[in-house]
Amino acid sequence: MSENYLLEARNLTMRFGGIVAVRDVSLSLREGELHCLIGPNGAGKSTFFRMLSGQYRPSAGEVLFQGQSIIGQSSARIARAGMGIKTQVPSVFNAMTVRENVMLAALRSLTPALARQRCDEVMERIGICHLAAERVGILAHGQRQLVELATVIAPRPALILLDEPAAGMTGQEVEGLGDLLVELARSCSVIVVEHDMAFIRRIARSITVFNQGSVLVEGPADQVMSDPRVRDVYLGKEVA
Amino acid sequence: MKTPLVTSSRLGAVAMVLIATWALFVVPSGGDMTLILSGSIYCAFGILALSLALIWGFAGILSFGQTAFFGVGGYAYAVLALNIGNTSTAALLAIVVAAAVAAAIGYFMFWGRLGDVYLGVITLVLTLILYRFINQTSGSEWKIGRAPLGGFNGIPSTPILTDLGGNPLWPEHIYVICVLALILSYLFCRLLLATVFGRIVVALRENELRAELLGYDTRLYKLGIFTIAGGLAGLAGVLFANCVFVSPNMFSLTTSSQLLVWVIVGGLGRLAGPVLGCFLLLAFSAWLGTLNAGSWLDPNLVMGLVLTLFVLLLPRGLLPLMQGGCDRALAAIGRWAGTRPGATGEAMTQEESR
Numbered sequence: 001m002s003e004n005y006l007l008e009a010r011n012l013t014m015r016f017g018g019i020v021a022v023r024d025v026s027l028s029l030r031e032g033e034l035h036c037l038i039g040p041n042g043a044g045k046s047t048f049f050r051m052l053s054g055q056y057r058p059s060a061g062e063v064l065f066q067g068q069s070i071i072g073q074s075s076a077r078i079a080r081a082g083m084g085i086k087t088q089v090p091s092v093f094n095a096m097t098v099r100e101n102v103m104l105a106a107l108r109s110l111t112p113a114l115a116r117q118r119c120d121e122v123m124e125r126i127g128i129c130h131l132a133a134e135r136v137g138i139l140a141h142g143q144r145q146l147v148e149l150a151t152v153i154a155p156r157p158a159l160i161l162l163d164e165p166a167a168g169m170t171g172q173e174v175e176g177l178g179d180l181l182v183e184l185a186r187s188c189s190v191i192v193v194e195h196d197m198a199f200i201r202r203i204a205r206s207i208t209v210f211n212q213g214s215v216l217v218e219g220p221a222d223q224v225m226s227d228p229r230v231r232d233v234y235l236g237k238e239v240a
Numbered sequence: 241m242k243t244p245l246v247t248s249s250r251l252g253a254v255a256m257v258l259i260a261t262w263a264l265f266v267v268p269s270g271g272d273m274t275l276i277l278s279g280s281i282y283c284a285f286g287i288l289a290l291s292l293a294l295i296w297g298f299a300g301i302l303s304f305g306q307t308a309f310f311g312v313g314g315y316a317y318a319v320l321a322l323n324i325g326n327t328s329t330a331a332l333l334a335i336v337v338a339a340a341v342a343a344a345i346g347y348f349m350f351w352g353r354l355g356d357v358y359l360g361v362i363t364l365v366l367t368l369i370l371y372r373f374i375n376q377t378s379g380s381e382w383k384i385g386r387a388p389l390g391g392f393n394g395i396p397s398t399p400i401l402t403d404l405g406g407n408p409l410w411p412e413h414i415y416v417i418c419v420l421a422l423i424l425s426y427l428f429c430r431l432l433l434a435t436v437f438g439r440i441v442v443a444l445r446e447n448e449l450r451a452e453l454l455g456y457d458t459r460l461y462k463l464g465i466f467t468i469a470g471g472l473a474g475l476a477g478v479l480f481a482n483c484v485f486v487s488p489n490m491f492s493l494t495t496s497s498q499l500l501v502w503v504i505v506g507g508l509g510r511l512a513g514p515v516l517g518c519f520l521l522l523a524f525s526a527w528l529g530t531l532n533a534g535s536w537l538d539p540n541l542v543m544g545l546v547l548t549l550f551v552l553l554l555p556r557g558l559l560p561l562m563q564g565g566c567d568r569a570l571a572a573i574g575r576w577a578g579t580r581p582g583a584t585g586e587a588m589t590q591e592e593s594r
Binding site: 074075085087093094095100107109112148151 | 443456457
């Protein structure tokens with residue numbers, strides 16, 4: 001029943017020439033869920049992520065967001081529908097200050113006065129108030145990740161898609177990010193693509209494991225983490 | 241942080257106000273006709289430089305053929321003025337026509353999601369097509385209403401703006417209008433860039449993907465700024481038509497490449513820089529012309545050399561160089577006086593630069 005789901009991906013397939021990067025993958029997400037996509041390098045997670053966020057048009061299958069198909073729609077339109085997207089490499093306005101970055105995100109849906117208020121609120125929540133006047137281009141990778149996250153949540157999206165949000169962060173930053181995502185998931189739905197297993201253990205409630213373009217295992221975090229097949233694809237299979 | 245009283249940007253602003261005051265009040269009463277005539281042309285070209293500075297420097301759109309809208313503005317003014325008689329209405333309509341042509345071209349370019357290189361090529365081709373087309377309109381059959389297009393010769397009978405009584409304005413009046421138009425165009429661009437629209441335009445130059453992912457339809461913003469810049473180039477064309485008369489050279493490759501050189505030499509990512517580059521290089525060309533009437537020295541070759549030297553040695557252009565030098569001098573004076581100047585000037589530099 002699609003109306004119960006915030007996001008529904010049905011039988012998504014993506015081919016690049018003769019290579020099938022993602023093969024017949026489905027995923028459903030309810031409101032308030034925090035779902036993680038994991039898998040080894042080249043498993044198809046990021047391709048799947050880009051189909052969910054409208055950056056790639058699937059070769060086959062359908063993506064429904066709030067019951068409406070988003071296939072063929074522009075990224076701007078999908079964002080306005082309530083989807084916040086954080087890309088793998090931090091995508092920020094490097095020549096602008098942190099405050100300007102977050103303000104531009106808030107201004108899309110708010111008046112300047114309300115946007116300023118929202119901007120302060122978000123920077124406080126993410127913990128980047130002390131960087132407000134800094135130019136984003138000179139910040140460390142982990143800090144730029146946080147700035148991008150701030151721009152993603154500023155317009156109050158219904159669904160947040162995060163591609164490797166913990167990459168390049170210090171241990172302390174990763175801990176803070178984990179707590180933040182768990183807290184965010186109380187007010188909106190979150191999908192996280194990540195490599196860092198410690199981070200996944202900290203935040204995940206449900207997990208989909210990708211391998212070679214298909215779903216290997218799917219289910220509650222504890223169950224998936226203890227599945228021997230998951231260990232095999234991450235660490236390599238033991239030779240009998 | 242305490243802002244020092246004297247910064248390079250404040251000195252720059254004071255210099256601009258002084259030059260504008262001199263140009264507006266001292267020059268017209270001085271009666272130097274050469275200065276008045278060439279000043280008018282400089283200001284018209286200054287607005288053209290400003291239009292490219294706006295879209296290339298702040299929206300990241302390289303319009304190699306910004307002269308297309310310059311020429312369209314000029315020709316539209318000449319044709320409309322000859323047909324409807326009222327020059328003020330013709331001038332306003334001509335700006336609208338230039339902006340509309342920019343909007344039409346921009347629609348196909350931005351909705352077609354063309355890459356930066358193709359934008360440059362298409363705009364260049366547009367101005368060259370118009371150049372070829374206008375050049376071959378010398379026959380008597382090439383008339384729009386009462387206005388003969390005149391082919392290679394242009395329209396020497398281009399009407400001059402008139403006063404309320406319908407009498408053509410004197411060169412001194414045209415000069416004041418040109419200076420005022422340049423000042424107002426500059427202030428307009430500054431204000432435009434400070435609006436939310438302007439900030440989004442700069443943001444999409446910085447990172448188009450992020451602007452899209454934040455929900456901004458970047459095509460609309462690019463179209464908006466391209467249309468505005470087209471209108472500005474059209475205004476430059478109208479003023480040029482009043483200083484000289486319209487001719488196919490307004491569309492020529494020489495004019496369009498000169499425009500690019502002005503912007504690069506003055507400082508890409510600035511508004512005042514390209515205007516400064518335009519003035520200095522026009523004066524330099526004029527000086528070269530006096531050397532030996534062009535018998536052995538090709539001004540275009542010299543311009544090419546200037547461009548090469550700037551790209552290799554001063555890629556950020558003259559204005560950032562001057563501002564940097566001024567900042568260092570102020571810092572040295574500050575140290576000497578035992579006070580430490582703040583970073584306001586530098587912040588401004590970063591803000592305006594790419």
